[in-house]
Amino acid sequence: NSGDSYPIRTLEELGSRARDVLAANDIGTMVTAAPNLYPHMWSWDAAFVATGLSTVSVARALQELDYLVAAQWKSGMIPHIVFSDVPGYFPDVDRWGTRGVAPEGVQSSGICQPPVHATMLRRIVERATAAGGEDARLAEEFTRRTLPHWVDWHAWLRSARGGDGSGLLTIYHGWESGMDNSPRFDGPYSRVQPGDMEPFVRTDTLKVTDHSQRPSDEEYGRYLWLVQQMADVGFDDARLPAVMSFQVRDVFMSAIFAAASEDLAVLAEQFGLPEEAPQLRQWAREFRDGVDATVDEETGLARDRDVLTGEWIGPPTIAGFAPLVSTADQALLDRQLEIFEGPDWTGDPRLAFPLPASTSTTYEGLKPRQYWRGPVWPVMNWYLAHCLRRRGDRKRYHQLCEASLAQLMEGHFGEYYEPFTGEPLGSMDQSWTAAVALEWLA
Ligand code: 9YW
Numbered sequence: 001n002s003g004d005s006y007p008i009r010t011l012e013e014l015g016s017r018a019r020d021v022l023a024a025n026d027i028g029t030m031v032t033a034a035p036n037l038y039p040h041m042w043s044w045d046a047a048f049v050a051t052g053l054s055t056v057s058v059a060r061a062l063q064e065l066d067y068l069v070a071a072q073w074k075s076g077m078i079p080h081i082v083f084s085d086v087p088g089y090f091p092d093v094d095r096w097g098t099r100g101v102a103p104e105g106v107q108s109s110g111i112c113q114p115p116v117h118a119t120m121l122r123r124i125v126e127r128a129t130a131a132g133g134e135d136a137r138l139a140e141e142f143t144r145r146t147l148p149h150w151v152d153w154h155a156w157l158r159s160a161r162g163g164d165g166s167g168l169l170t171i172y173h174g175w176e177s178g179m180d181n182s183p184r185f186d187g188p189y190s191r192v193q194p195g196d197m198e199p200f201v202r203t204d205t206l207k208v209t210d211h212s213q214r215p216s217d218e219e220y221g222r223y224l225w226l227v228q229q230m231a232d233v234g235f236d237d238a239r240l241p242a243v244m245s246f247q248v249r250d251v252f253m254s255a256i257f258a259a260a261s262e263d264l265a266v267l268a269e270q271f272g273l274p275e276e277a278p279q280l281r282q283w284a285r286e287f288r289d290g291v292d293a294t295v296d297e298e299t300g301l302a303r304d305r306d307v308l309t310g311e312w313i314g315p316p317t318i319a320g321f322a323p324l325v326s327t328a329d330q331a332l333l334d335r336q337l338e339i340f341e342g343p344d345w346t347g348d349p350r351l352a353f354p355l356p357a358s359t360s361t362t363y364e365g366l367k368p369r370q371y372w373r374g375p376v377w378p379v380m381n382w383y384l385a386h387c388l389r390r391r392g393d394r395k396r397y398h399q400l401c402e403a404s405l406a407q408l409m410e411g412h413f414g415e416y417y418e419p420f421t422g423e424p425l426g427s428m429d430q431s432w433t434a435a436v437a438l439e440w441l442a
Helices: 011-025 043-053 058-069 117-131 133-161 183-190 217-232 251-270 274-292 318-326 330-340 378-390 394-408 431-441
Strands: 169-171 248-250
Touching (some): 011 043, 011 394, 011 431, 043 058, 043 378, 058 133, 117 133, 117 251, 133 274, 169 251, 248 251, 318 378, 378 394, 378 431
Antiparallel strands (some): 169 248
């Protein structure tokens, strides 16, 4: 990328640059999440990347999902990182200690990430079906072949993480939420006391040299301690509730699970596993209700819950909009949309673009440059807009589309953006940012 190629002038150019980013991050077996910072496959990134890729090549998109599915553990869990052989990311597979637990030949982490996969697969199938011919044939073949794996993945989430009747999934690490250092997790993390562990050297801060854009060393110490707690019990799902010092019912992940279970039911009916659909729909209902039940009457936002203390989690973050993803309650939806478009969120006149920040812009803990503590994440903009479009809300989809494209025209495909200035932050040429640019343009 040469400096004088910014900003981008036309939407055609934006599309072609986004395709270039994905091509450059493609190492053959996978499209890495980002060129330097994240040289591996991340689970929910891969799903978003696949839908972006499908605007270019359905075959390449399905290959991405295939690679992820091949890393699925015997339990049904799909790991949050599938490692390539590119060195330089910490914690690596050795530090994770998953060899011998992960399937033979698979190098992976030992935790999961939000299950957006079935939703993105449904999107790809719809695109391929509309295109017809070879694309449609490939998508059908892929879906028939991999459906049992996606069903196993959902069954694992429901049984290992969501079997307590709350209609909410429990996470044992902030990384599982995909929103690593969100203030959502400050309370639970404050009670994590790292014990003796091997020393470590971070690599992320060698790459994002402005350290104020990344989590702190103290936070990393806790992240690594949780990895060690899991490794000590061999990543045995049955033992995690007794040993983990971080346990949160993640409301946003639960909403994603509800929506994706519905999407998976549709795919199951269409592609040869209709007998699975009633169970999937039952899970969708259970988690939809679980999410709705977390809404704070006063703020109108959905809340996580700390399992170890029983406390609700207060900070106003983007996860509070979980019902936009999953609810069937029209009054709740209306209230959430009013808040979403109000002065604490996309209606804040100080914003560079009317897009949701990762925390409310009026939150006292807002850090507009730091990761999940304030910046705007392009991938979230598209995911929420996609959920609204699914409900038939084309108007809001187009509004968010216009604002997001305007943001992305600066041309760096940043991992996240400063909400008030629009400055790209974190990693540049981030794959899922390029992928959602292609979705917006499709
Ligand atoms: C890390 C890859 C991942 C995303 C997460 C995001 C970040 C990785 O990057 O975490 O090492 O901090 O928080 O959601 O999947 O893009």
